[in-house]
Amino acid sequence: xxxxxxxxxxxxxxxxxxxxxxxxxxxxxxxxxxxxxxxxxxxxxxxxxxxxxxxxxxxxxxxxxxxxxxxxxxxxxxxxxxxxxxxxxxxxxxxxxxxxxxxxxxxxxxxxxxxxxxxxxxxxxxxxxxxxxxxxxxxxxxxxxxxxxxxxxxxxxxxxxxxxxxxxxxxxxxxxxxxxxxxxxxxxxxxxxxxxxxxxxxxxxxxxxxxxxxxxxxxxxxxxxxxxxxxxxxxxxxxxxxxxxxxxxxxxxxxxxxxxxxxxxxxxxxxxxxxxxxxxxxxxxxxxxxxxxxxxxxxxxxxxxxxxxxxxxxxxxxxxxxxxxxxxxxxxxxxxxxxxxxxxxxxxxxxxxxxxxxxxxxxxxxxxxxxxxxxxxxxxxxxxxxxxxxxxxxxxxxxxxxxxxxxxxxxxxxxxxxxxxxxxxxxxxxxxxxxxxxxxxxxxxxxxxxxxxxxxxxxxxxxxxxxxxxxxxxxxxxxxxxxxxxxxxxxxxxxxxxxxxxxxxxxxxxxxxxxxxxxxxxxxxxxxxxxxxxxxxxxxxxxxxxxxxxxxxxxxxxxxxxxxxxxxxxxxx
Ligand code: HC0
Ligand code: SF4
Numbered sequence: 001x002x003x004x005x006x007x008x009x010x011x012x013x014x015x016x017x018x019x020x021x022x023x024x025x026x027x028x029x030x031x032x033x034x035x036x037x038x039x040x041x042x043x044x045x046x047x048x049x050x051x052x053x054x055x056x057x058x059x060x061x062x063x064x065x066x067x068x069x070x071x072x073x074x075x076x077x078x079x080x081x082x083x084x085x086x087x088x089x090x091x092x093x094x095x096x097x098x099x100x101x102x103x104x105x106x107x108x109x110x111x112x113x114x115x116x117x118x119x120x121x122x123x124x125x126x127x128x129x130x131x132x133x134x135x136x137x138x139x140x141x142x143x144x145x146x147x148x149x150x151x152x153x154x155x156x157x158x159x160x161x162x163x164x165x166x167x168x169x170x171x172x173x174x175x176x177x178x179x180x181x182x183x184x185x186x187x188x189x190x191x192x193x194x195x196x197x198x199x200x201x202x203x204x205x206x207x208x209x210x211x212x213x214x215x216x217x218x219x220x221x222x223x224x225x226x227x228x229x230x231x232x233x234x235x236x237x238x239x240x241x242x243x244x245x246x247x248x249x250x251x252x253x254x255x256x257x258x259x260x261x262x263x264x265x266x267x268x269x270x271x272x273x274x275x276x277x278x279x280x281x282x283x284x285x286x287x288x289x290x291x292x293x294x295x296x297x298x299x300x301x302x303x304x305x306x307x308x309x310x311x312x313x314x315x316x317x318x319x320x321x322x323x324x325x326x327x328x329x330x331x332x333x334x335x336x337x338x339x340x341x342x343x344x345x346x347x348x349x350x351x352x353x354x355x356x357x358x359x360x361x362x363x364x365x366x367x368x369x370x371x372x373x374x375x376x377x378x379x380x381x382x383x384x385x386x387x388x389x390x391x392x393x394x395x396x397x398x399x400x401x402x403x404x405x406x407x408x409x410x411x412x413x414x415x416x417x418x419x420x421x422x423x424x425x426x427x428x429x430x431x432x433x434x435x436x437x438x439x440x441x442x443x444x445x446x447x448x449x450x451x452x453x454x455x456x457x458x459x460x461x462x463x464x465x466x467x468x469x470x471x472x473x474x475x476x477x478x479x480x481x482x483x484x485x486x487x488x489x490x491x492x493x494x495x496x497x498x499x500x501x502x503x504x505x506x507x508x509x510x511x512x513x514x515x516x517x518x519x520x521x522x523x524x525x526x527x528x529x530x531x532x533x534x535x536x537x538x539x540x541x542x543x544x545x546x547x548x549x550x551x552x553x554x555x556x557x558x559x560x561x562x563x564x565x566x567x568x569x570x571x572x573x
Pocket of ligand 2: 156189193195
């Protein structure tokens with residue numbers, strides 16, 4: 001510990017803290033803009049400056065370690081003026097069209113200038129003009145909103161290990177973007193959106209599908225159905241003031257119904273289908289000497305990552321489509337047939353915690369008989385905007401349920417949204433199949449939690465099954481390098497592109513840095529899923545009665561010819 005004086009009072013704090021952290025532990029908040037714990041600790045924006053006795057210049061508190069006997073002042077006139085100057089300079093060339101900005105009311109620049117009481121800007125000068133890169137299906141970049149904080153650069157480089165974004169040019173022309181100012185669409189971007197959820201302003205946002213959903217809902221000739229991904233229910237509540245980690249499944253179902261969808265279905269149901277298909281594929285590969293380790297293929301950012309960076313390893317990917325697309329393919333075949341609806345009239349909307357899903361649905365191979373499996377994919381954030389636009393009072397909604405037929409799911413389907421969840425769900429089914437029993441223990445805790453790479457050996461019916469789970473693409477790369485080098489003897493690997501899995505996807509509600517720095521969103525949101533799993537009577541995919549019916553009435557066996565036609569796919573080097 002060290003003792004120091006902050007704003008005239010004596011404190012004792014752990015010696016490994018920065019001044020910013022130390023101040024916060026004693027209840028003194030210092031504003032920040034560029035700082036993001038463990039991700040972007042560069043001291044660049046200088047909004048967090050403090051006065052330190054004995055030092056001539058003001059110091060950036062986010063990168064300043066505490067010292068014994070230090071005397072710090074966080075709230076002097078000099079400090080306040082410096083912060084104001086800094087923010088005014090940022091605002092001077094910023095495109096300040098707040099009223100039409102996607103991040104209005106959830107913008108850290110807006111908050112900090114409001115908190116500093118900035119009412120006019122003394123340095124008014126040349127302004128950045130709106131400049132959009134909206135060529136991809138997933139991401140829109142507007143460099144006139146960028147404040148050069150570097151958070152997106154660090155998220156892409158340091159968290160995801162990819163490095164699409166960097167600083168370009170100098171002086172007034174400095175900007176952030178892919179090399180040579182090319183479009184994100186031309187860069188090997190995986191559309192994970194991790195850059196977007198750390199952006200403090202409106203420089204990076206998802207390509208909105210909201211207008212298309214409203215139009216479809218108004219079109220009387222269309223039968224518009226919706227599926228909602230596992231992780232949506234773990235975070236949607238944050239947009240309506242609920243505590244992080246609150247599960248809002250019931251209100252989510254009611255909100256979707258009120259928006260006017262003809263059927264409210266659940267991607268969790270399709271996650272159960274995926275387990276049937278993927279589990280069977282794994283058992284087949286184990287038995288017939290197929291390519292091992294087999295790796296999950298449901299996270300589209302991850303699929304793009306391996307296609308771009310390890311094309312030689314594509315045979316390791318499971319041939320299964322993602323649950324999102326399995327759902328769409330079955331909606332336009334199984335559901336259409338059983339309900340006498342022309343598949344051409346069905347519009348499948350998906351609500352996903354993910355920005356990469358918007359690009360996944362456009363992959364030409366993900367269609368059946370010329371019909372795209374999923375027509376429109378929106379993020380959790382976009383759904384929240386629709387609910388607000390429809391003036392639905394979310395907190396007052398009754399707890400509803402998803403519709404039968406494609407809406408009932410097992411606990412295994414729910415946990416797909418957290419890292420390790422797909423693996424655990426698969427093990428529950430594979431273990432029952434291999435032992436021929438209905439095993440009581442369904443909790444595979446070794447694959448839970450937010451450790452970057454988890455490994456375990458599970459003995460099932462006398463066979464050792466070696467498994468690994470990785471989340472974020474840096475960790476994915478580590479496992480793939482091992483496979484490439486012939487050093488990996490796993491049988492089955494789960495990989496999710498986003499840190500923490502889908503609960504922390506690029507389409508989830510955006511929490512400001514001062515929340516992200518102290519709360520582990522990955523762990524809190526995951527809890528919301530594991531508790532729903534624990535509360536379910538049916539916790540294994542193959543025990544879901546709706547899944548049994550699907551196979552009895554329609555698909556026959558998992559991996560049957562029909563299942564292959566509808567539910568499996570291929571990849572591109
Ligand atoms: Fe996921 Fe999925 S679990 S990728 O993380 O497998 O986005 O939530 O919907 O498709 O089910 C995202 C989440 C999904 C899919 C499912 C898988
Ligand atoms: Fe990097 Fe992901 Fe952002 Fe693309 S979407 S720039 S891969 S962080």
